[in-house]
Amino acid sequence: MTTSTQSKANRALRSRPMRILLATASAALVLLAGAAPVQASHGGDANSGPPDNTTHYLERFNLTRAASGATTHGLGQLDRSVMDATYADGPETDVLIYDAYYGRTGSWQGIAGRTNCQEDEWWWDGDCDVYRLRYNLSYAASYGIDSWRSLACHELGHTAGLGHRSAPSDTDNNSCMRNKIDSSRPRFDAHDISAINATF
Template sequence: MPSTSLRISGAVAMSAVLLMAFPATSYAGHDDSGTDPDNRNQAVKGFSLTANGTSAMNHGKAELERSVISTSWGGGDIEVYDGSYGDTGWHGRTDCTDWNALWTSCDIVRVRLNQSYSKSASQWKSLGCHEFGHTADLGHRARSNDTDNNSCMRVEIWPTRYDQHDLNAIKAGT
């Protein structure tokens, strides 16, 4: 049986290997910690979307184009769905459905838009901007760091665009 010091040394070495396998990334601002895109080229595909879902997807894709991320149509990276998901408390939800082999970035991101809540055309655009921001690894913005109320990454208001802080965070994180 190995000595206690050998077991501790082995545990420390294994911890170091694991830390190197999952590198820490630094982001300028509001990292979503859950949907790191695998690259700066993202193909988008909508699945049986309503007119509101299509509007949200088109606007979200256009907002990503304002950043360092290029988008195309056809799918493979960002999949967009809408439906009546019920009185869930959320208008949209974004999650990774396919992580790369090292679990360091997301190969396929799913965006779900909840049709169960009534929204104006502008709010659908804001929702698209917001959920596509999550596909670029943006997290929610707080009032304290969005003092001019112009980021679609805020949850309690409905701006339709990324502000410069959002664009800088996308650039730093991808």
Template sequence: MKRTTMVLGAALTAVLAFAPPALAGHGGKANSGKPDNKEQDVESNSLTTNGKAAVSHGRAQLNRSQINTSTGNSDIHVYDKSYSASWYGQTSCTDTNWWNGLCDHYDVKFNTRMMSGKSTYYWQSLGCHELGHTGSLGHRWHSTDSNDNSCMRSNIWPKYLDLHDIDAINDNV
């Protein structure tokens, strides 16, 4: 019995030692995963003027945290086109680092059909929101953003990451 308990304890310790850290509590699920490092190259793929404004603003917001963005083609791929879906934007992890289980490549998609007619302000809010997901952030709700100032809120369109968002990113990279 004692030997079984010791073996199980050692196995549990080994699993916990190699498991990726949990995402900081942020009020919502971050289904895009945690980035595998603090240096994130962003590739803009033939974006519209509004898409470029969204990426520029989103990068500026991420750069307020410990994440450093640059232009390149390896970490975050951004697209904007008319998708038939009813979402404004979408972020997903498309490649996980085999060694640590963290996200190595993200796809960020802006839906021009849903964003049609929206001002640059709304596009910048969308860029902040979707690129926030690449920093491991989930959605925020009123209970975790009572002053409604986080771009990680859905459908209220704030334009900036707030200090809670920045702290959550910094805790996860």
């Protein structure tokens, strides 16, 4: 993350002074492609909370070309549901999207992407107003296009309130919400779409 990116993010946050900043304990993580499907620290239910409404403004902060293109793919996946996802910058943004070389150690060990609830105006309602999505280039920089798409679909799925799908519940083996990124699963399946739609 560059300094200018950081300051832009800070400005974006400062522009919502009335909101309560809340770092939730639940972080939504995804494992790197090819890794053993070990459960990450959030367990099988990676949930950043559902969004507060279906209007979903995404803002990209100086993303690499691959990350940007994959995000557009993920945006299109959200739009298959009742979510109305578009790109927009400014104080009403719902998803702040970053990529950086976060490393391969500590809390980033084995983690190619991470989504958390950055800002929750009414924390008691369980909804999330602003998510922060981070792609870890330390792993994803070497991804091919479909692994990138799987990663973006997965992380943006968390911003629509989706948790993880396990192998027994993904009988068609076709959901990007599996814990392990796989280039053969770059999309939401019908179950994921139904789950998003059932939120509203």
